[in-house]
Amino acid sequence: MSKTIELPKFYEDLTPPYLNKRKDELKLLHTCFVEGNVDHIQKVAHKIAGSGGSYGLPEISRLGKEIELAAEKNNPQELKELLDTFTDYLESIEVVYKD
Secondary structure, X not given: OOEEEEEEHXXXXXXXXXXXXXXXXXXXXXXHHHHOOHHHHHHHHHHHHOOHHHHOOHHHHHHHHHHHHHHHOOOHHHHHHHHHHHXXXXXXXXXXXXX
């Protein structure tokens, strides 16, 4: 099920590369999870948490912060669930731009 997000036209050139970068980072997060590298998950998630709002995508920041905190607690079950939620979110959003 797709979720439509409306952003001002200003973001039209910025958002696609931003989302592609998050998808690349998501692959890295999954690899780190499998390897048990929670320190790197925490660092990457911290960066994600600080960036979403700047692109009009506060949900990305929220999820990044939750992943960061789960990594801090070294909670594999919570991390897995949050990574799955982040995956679902990135795969389901459709961004439209309005004047």
